[in-house]
Amino acid sequence: MSAQQWILATIEQPPEWFIQAVKQHTPASNGLYAAQLLWQRGIKEKSQLSTFINYKAYQAASPFEFGQEMHLAIARLQKASDNRDKIAIWGDFDADGITSTAVLWDGLGEFFIPDIELSYYIPNRLKESHGLNHQGIDNLAKQGCKLIVTCDTGSTNIDEIIYAKQLGIDVIVTDHHTLPEERPPVTAIINPRYLPKEHQLFHLSGVAVAYKLVEALYQTLPHVPQHPLEDLLDLVAVGLIADLVQLSGDCRYLAQLGIQRLQADFQQPPTARRRPGVGRLLELCQKNGDRPTDISFGLGPRINAVSRIQGDASFCVELLTSRNAKRCNELAEVTELANTRRKSLQKDVQAQVAQKLAQLDLSTTSVIVLEDAQWPAGVLGLVAGQVAQETGRPTILLSTEGVEDKGDKEINKTPHSSLLTQHGLNAPLPLTALSTQNSALLLARGSARSVNSVDLYKLVKDQAHLLHRFGGHPFAAGLSLPIENIPLFTAAINQQLQQSLGGTTLTPTVQADLVVTVADLGKELFLELKLLEPCGMGNPVPKLLIQNCWFENGWHRNQQDWQGKKVQYIKTEFNIRDNSTRSGFPGIWWGHYKDELPIGRCDCIAELDYNTFKKRYEIRLIAVRPSENSALTTDNSPLILDLRNQEYTTLTDRDSALILEHCPTNWDDLRVWLRRCLTTTVDNQQQLAIAWSKPNHQPGKEIWRTLVGIAKYLSRTNQPVTRVQLLEKLGISDRTLFLGIKALKSCGFTVTREDRYLQITWNSSSVSVSNADAPIAQFLAAVSEEQFQQKYFAEVPLSTIVAMINSHFD
Template sequence: MQWILATTEEPPAWFIQLVRQYAPASSSGLFAAQLLWQRGIQDKSQLAAFLNHKTYQAASPFEFGQEMHLAMARLQQARQAGDKVAIWGDFDADGITSTSVLWDGLGQFFTQHQQLTYYIPNRLKESHGLNETGINNLAAQDCKLIVTCDTGSTNIDEIIYAQHLGIDVIVTDHHTLPAERPPVTAIINPRYLAKEHPLYNLSGVAVAYKLVEALYQTLPDIPQDPLENLLDLVAVGLIADLVQLSGDCRYLAQLGIQRLQTDLQQPPALRRRPGVGRLLELCQKSGDRPTDISFGLGPRINAVSRIQGDASFCVELLTSRDIKRCSELAEVTELANTRRKSLQKDVQTQVNQKLTQLDLSTTSVIVLEDPQWPAGVLGLVAGQVAQETGRPTILLSTEGNGELARGSARSINSVDLYQLVKDQAYLLHRFGGHPYAAGLSLPVENIPLFRDAINQQLRQSLGGINLTPTVQADIVVTVADLGKELFLELKLLEPCGMGNPVPKLFIKNCWFENTWHRNQQDSQGKKVQYIKTDFDIRDDSTRNPFPGIWWGHYKEELPVGKCDCIAELDYNTFKKRYEIRLIAVRSSENSTPQTQHSANILDWRNLSASLVPNSPSLILEECPTHWDDLRAWWRRSLYNHQQLALAWSKPNHQPPKEIWLTLVGIAKYLSRTNQLVTRVQILEKLGISDRALFLGIKALKYWGFIVTRQDRHLQFTWNSSNVLETKGDVAVAEFLAAVSEEQFQQQYFAEVPLSTIVAMVNQI
């Protein structure tokens, strides 16, 4: 594993003073200021909005535009007509909390269990999204309206099927959009908004909350409970779903954690969420930290469907006021999580055995299958393997009738897994997901073909990229720095998540004492195959040791003697102590972590031309479409001893179909006027690459155009007898796919954090 240490940029004194105003009185604020500065929070207004939610202006739910108005109209109609309404949720933590938010929120307007019901698919029998069996069940109950949450955007066939049964559909979701608007009454999905919009990164639960917020504003005299009572559920779903916590996501998470903590301070009999409180007690968390959700509540809610399939009772767990019932459900949930840990450990061991038979030097994508693996935990294990190997990982279970394999895929940062799997759709039965994770099923007989095809595609798209896994540390500390002051200072950055990860600390020349490990126990005292090592960490900065834990590892795995480690600082509510959570460790005999050369890379992206400084730097103005392109420029800057300035602007893309029509229009005009054109002129007009233009000209030839070269110019003529429509359609599809891929890559390079760019170009 390659260790990377983020460049420690010294923030200016005025910025440190600003941060100190927010930091605990006993703290210098220097570490927090350094982290905030490194993460792009570099002026007073940014800092205030980031650290103090009271200064943040939340976006209106009606910024979803006409779609939200259509949803409000249909919900009002349902209320007036007495239509039966069904919430269609999903079985993961985001889907369960989304369903719970709609159950409580819409329950202010529709009588629960009479006019309002909910349906959650069984993970082990059904897939994500709408399905005909469930729709038939709702039709039999005389349901007239389905409101989805965290799902539904691409279920075109199922939506049409529901309409044939007389059921309207309102979709609330945050997943990938279909090519055209689905035939729904309304669709509330932030993917329709600009990427810069503060609502763009909302998770499913936050979109559901925005729907309820809009209904509260539309019919303000009806609800009896404050809208804010839903925010604790919103925070649980947001943080458990690992969305980027910026804009309204961060704001809602901040408010929700406060709301959760306020409720937990009440005696159990007075709590609004006794089920949440009991679940936190069982996992020994207090509920005031995002990690209490990401390591406590989230995994437990997810575990129910992974082990039992049916997670419907989790909605009751999160929303019921019946203390006895909630306690029973919380204990069932805790036992499911214990079982999940044990299964996950077993599968991890089996996967590791299979990995020893693979040559990772020739493997770009790990694809493994086994008839005994339970499908519910494959995504978790695939995520572990991807992180440890630096390779996208797909694990498949062939249990059951043996004809269809089902599994999960997890990616590493630089690989768009969704696109990678989508390109093999001809071998698949079903698939869905996003760039970091996907679920899929395929005929067992297709697995060898799928493995070869997906490996070949990734090798071609990444070229000679080094897939060595990396771990990045943010700041350098000593053991003497560890403790309450540093913890409270780093807590300023919470809630952490994608785009704002938990700070990772690099501790050099340390050693471990009092090491011991044991199997974890479930709530009934039974041991499970899930290991945790406890230790004390020491270095020369202090005589006092500091406690820590290392999940999933034995004490023998800790190096003997001096070593370096990367860790996160945490507070253990159960033991009432500050401790580190070990992320990576190695002997100090190894080289020190590679420092990122971010000082040699200037980020001038999206600056207007008038603001780009005059500089002797090597300036890259054209947005790349491939890491190899960027690495070539990086090597050139190193050779010339120059800084590399990234100066491309965010692309303003035309839809691929419009680009194709423009190319056809150019060809028609040139054939009619007999004018010549250069390849560069066409590229500038269309904003595409040479490869895409080559495919475009290939497609034009099937549509009757003859393209000839005269010196450096191209001449277009048209002959109707040369039209081959079938081949032409295929060629046009190849052109559109190539343009779409280029646009996706350019969009990625326009927004990818500088820290990621630095890490990737250093993998030469």
């Protein structure tokens, strides 16, 4: 694994007038931190500041900024209303696509009769690709559909649009993904990519584009709708934030309004909520809807999990739009269970990927390409994203179970063809160097994620001659290719990136925005940083650098689902301390064990958050490393006092140090004591005095004979014994004693536990020498290894102890 590079953003001191302007919005603090962040992120004028913080000062763009295309779309919808045409909404299976479909279902449902004139279709992630397909169009034609309105998809489905037109079906595309070279033959295409990059609508996600279409219809036919347009804004916020688009311009404005609607609805009694399904989902993920993170860490992953696990996510539209609380509760719980299953699958695949990754030489690898026949398609993009962040290299994960494909027209009928992953990957291009007309292909399908500003889409596109289909954008891609092409594709894409880098080394990086102390953490700083919300691409959650700190009271556990069952997903909780305060501050570290927390002084990068469920402010740990000022970085360590093989009773202050008299047998034993040093006192770290002497060991066979003799005596006298008594008598560790008891059992002894005591009896008639050989040999080997380790720890230099402990957590 590459060493992680930490970067501290250039901190510019804003002018005093700007700091005072920000302070008006942070009455509980001086506003300096928020002012520094806003200034370094390009907010440098009073008018910018006003519209950024206060949505009421922002002037949203008209939906007719889309020009002639919007007018064409509205005209066709008016014609459909006059003719009572049947309309089908064609959505997508990720959170942006699901919320887009829900917005059109509710919005167009004000003008067309749901389930009679209006229907919707969501492709199956595990059986179909993103975008339109022939089979689905055939089914809609049979139902008498005259108009398809896409959302979050469709811009490049040229062949499918022509096919629909041949069947007498018009198509209105609402989308935000990559545009084709020429305008598709549609009735209208509403896509912000046609606008200039600086336009306030340019970064709209699929759900926001769908909302703009409904807004235009509301403005055109204002007397028809029975419900206010603003009722759709909570869905818009969910899709916008879950899709990770840049939250600037109208994106930020709509997200701000939507979060308010989301929170207001959740505060209603469950029976009075407009969206009981959303409310129940928030309850299940222990959120209340007032934070963007409630969507990015709560609602978004749960909606996405359904298609990842089940393939068919159609019921999620009902979950988001139905007013039937009982039905919504049932659907929300199915969604929650899908997310639980997604976590377990993701962790399993992550562990398997880590094993394969360990076999790679990252010094000669620019693009990581890994394959496996057993990997489930739905979680490959998530794991690829994690690997890319950890290694600093674009990552492609492929499932090679050998799906057959007999040509482009059948692509949507084959399992796992939907690996064109969730963020902008609805533009599969039928590019292949192999003929698919006369023979079936065995295809590998997978997901790719990028990092370090590497344009992943271009990398993949340049190898199109080796691929079957692909689609994506610079940060993410989905692809399929003949299994036999994988080695050539891997070599070619690595060579291509290496040449473009020109010798530059790819390194995983994490950037901090501000330097703070533990004393700074809490409500005041949280409210100050909250000015920047909602955060997203272009305006990330502020990362805080805390230096020369340490951790206390660390513990970890598996997560539990809403039914109380354990999920194979670890979270560590802790308190963080530094010299700025006597009190610790709580924090969490997702996906890590408590033993991964460094010992001694360290530096960390974290995000400040508010835990609604526990009603407390806490940090979310992002990265951690030993501090340059750590007490464990020199031989003359103030934390460790070396008193081995000498008299230590002359210590002037025995209370100032923890004394370890027993020689350890492994590094973990030593780390446990070091952790005790860090958590013993409030004001200072307590020293650890390592005070063991060079052990005088008995031969292993003598220890075995002693153990057998004790067992026979206890059997004959019917006396109990404690584990501690055996350990002291034999001079061995718990693990070795366990192997000794196992060996006793193979020799005919029965060992039972009653409270703290062991009861040993012997049945000589059950002894089998052949059965006892292997367990006795295991015990003797453990004794030998333990004695070797103790001899090592008796003589190892203190500098080695310090270096080994630090390297374990580096």
